[in-house]
Amino acid sequence: MEAILVKELSKHFFKSKKKKIGKRSSGSNTIIRAVDAISFTVNRGEIFGFLGPNGAGKTTTIRMMTGVLKPTKGNIKIFNHDVWKNPIPIKQITGNVPEEANVYLELTGWQNLMFIGEIYGISKKDREEKAENLLRKFELYEKGKMKTKKYSKGMKQRLLLCMALMTNPEVLFLDEPTSGLDVQSARIIKQLIKEFNEKGMTIFLTTHDMEIANELCHRIAIINRGKIISLDTPENLKKLTQEYLAIDCYFNEAININGFEKLTSVKEVQGVKDGCHIIVEDVNKALFEIMEYVKSNNLTIKQINTHQPRLEDVFLKIIERGVSN
Ligand SMILES: Nc1ncnc2c1ncn2[C@@H]1O[C@H](COP(=O)(O)OP(=O)(O)OP(=O)(O)O)[C@@H](O)[C@H]1O
Numbered sequence: 001m002e003a004i005l006v007k008e009l010s011k012h013f014f015k016s017k018k019k020k021i022g023k024r025s026s027g028s029n030t031i032i033r034a035v036d037a038i039s040f041t042v043n044r045g046e047i048f049g050f051l052g053p054n055g056a057g058k059t060t061t062i063r064m065m066t067g068v069l070k071p072t073k074g075n076i077k078i079f080n081h082d083v084w085k086n087p088i089p090i091k092q093i094t095g096n097v098p099e100e101a102n103v104y105l106e107l108t109g110w111q112n113l114m115f116i117g118e119i120y121g122i123s124k125k126d127r128e129e130k131a132e133n134l135l136r137k138f139e140l141y142e143k144g145k146m147k148t149k150k151y152s153k154g155m156k157q158r159l160l161l162c163m164a165l166m167t168n169p170e171v172l173f174l175d176e177p178t179s180g181l182d183v184q185s186a187r188i189i190k191q192l193i194k195e196f197n198e199k200g201m202t203i204f205l206t207t208h209d210m211e212i213a214n215e216l217c218h219r220i221a222i223i224n225r226g227k228i229i230s231l232d233t234p235e236n237l238k239k240l241t242q243e244y245l246a247i248d249c250y251f252n253e254a255i256n257i258n259g260f261e262k263l264t265s266v267k268e269v270q271g272v273k274d275g276c277h278i279i280v281e282d283v284n285k286a287l288f289e290i291m292e293y294v295k296s297n298n299l300t301i302k303q304i305n306t307h308q309p310r311l312e313d314v315f316l317k318i319i320e321r322g323v324s325n
Pocket residue numbers: 013014032034052053054055056057058059060061099
C-alpha cells in the first residue's frame with residue numbers, strides 16, 4: 001500500500017519584471033515553474049530519496065507535501081488523507097525537519113522536547129520517557145540541560161530530529177538532514193534514519209549526499225527544473241550508465257596504452273600515473289583479456305581495481321542528458 005500519493009503537483013511562482021519606459025514603468029510577470037506537474041507514489045515502509053541539483057524544486061515539493069506551501073495545482077494524499085483538504089490527521093501522522101528549521105534557542109534541549117510534547121498533547125510521563133529515549137539515541141542526553149543557543153549545528157540538527165520524532169510519526173520528511181554536518185553527526189543521523197525505517201517508518205528524504213542516498217534509499221526520484229526525470233532503485237539507476245564500468249591498472253614499468261586500446265572488450269583507455277584507466281563493457285571478459293596481454297608483454301601489475309558505476313556519476317549523467325525512464 002502506498003503511504004504517499006502525489007498527482008500532477010505543480011507550484012508556480014511569479015516574478016515581476018519592471019521596465020521603465022520614459023516616465024512610466026510597465027510590468028510583466030515571468031512564471032517560475034518550481035515544480036511542474038510531478039506524480040509519484042511512496043510505498044509504506046520505504047525510504048524514498050528525492051535528489052536534484054540546487055533549485056530543482058525539492059524543498060518546494062516537501063513544503064507542499066507537509067502543508068506549508070499551497071500547491072498551484074495537483075493533489076497530495078498521505079495514508080489516504082488529502083494534505084490540503086484534511087490537514088489535521090496529516091499533522092498527527094507526519095514528522096517534519098525542514099531545510100532551514102531552528103530550535104527554540106532560549107530553551108534547553110529537554111525543554112524543546114517538552115514543549116513539542118505539550119503541543120501534541122502527550123502526557124507528562126510519556127513525553128519525559130520519549131524525550132529521554134530520543135536524547136540518548138541521538139547522543140544528546142548529556143547536553144539536555146544546556147540552552148540550545150550553545151549547541152553546535154550538528155547538535156541542533158539532531159535535536160530537530162528528536163523533536164520531529166516525539167510524536168512517533170508514521171511518515172517522516174527530512175530536507176537535507178546532514179547538510180553541513182561533521183562526519184560523526186552525519187553518521188548518527190544516517191544510522192538512526194535506517195533504524196527508524198526498519199521499525200516501519202516511511203521516510204521522504206532529500207539529500208546532496210550520494211553515499212547516504214545510495215546506502216539508505218529503497219527508491220530514488222531525480223528532479224531537475226521542476227520535473228522528475230528518473231525514478232528507480234539505486235541499483236537500476238546505476239545500470240542506466242554502464243559506461244562507468246572501469247578497470248584501473250598500475251604497473252611496475254612504463255606502458256604503451258595503444259596496446260590496451262586494441263583489446264576487443266575495451267571501449268576507451270586513458271593514461272594515468274603509473275598505469276591506465278580502462279573503460280569496459282564486460283568486466284570479466286576485459287579482465288581476462290588484460291591478463292593475457294600483460295603476460296604476453298612481460299608486464300608486472302602493481303595494483304588492479306575494478307569500478308562499478310557510482311550513484312554520483314549516474315546522477316550527473318542523468319541531469320546532463322535529461323534521461324527519463
Ligand atoms: N518563495 C519563492 N518565491 C519565488 N521563487 C521561489 C520561492 N521558493 C522557491 N523558489 C524558486 O523555486 C525553485 C526551486 O527552489 P527549491 O528551494 O525548491 O529548490 P531545491 O531543489 O530545494 O534546491 P536546494 O538544493 O538548493 O535546496 C528555484 O528556482 C527557487 O528560486
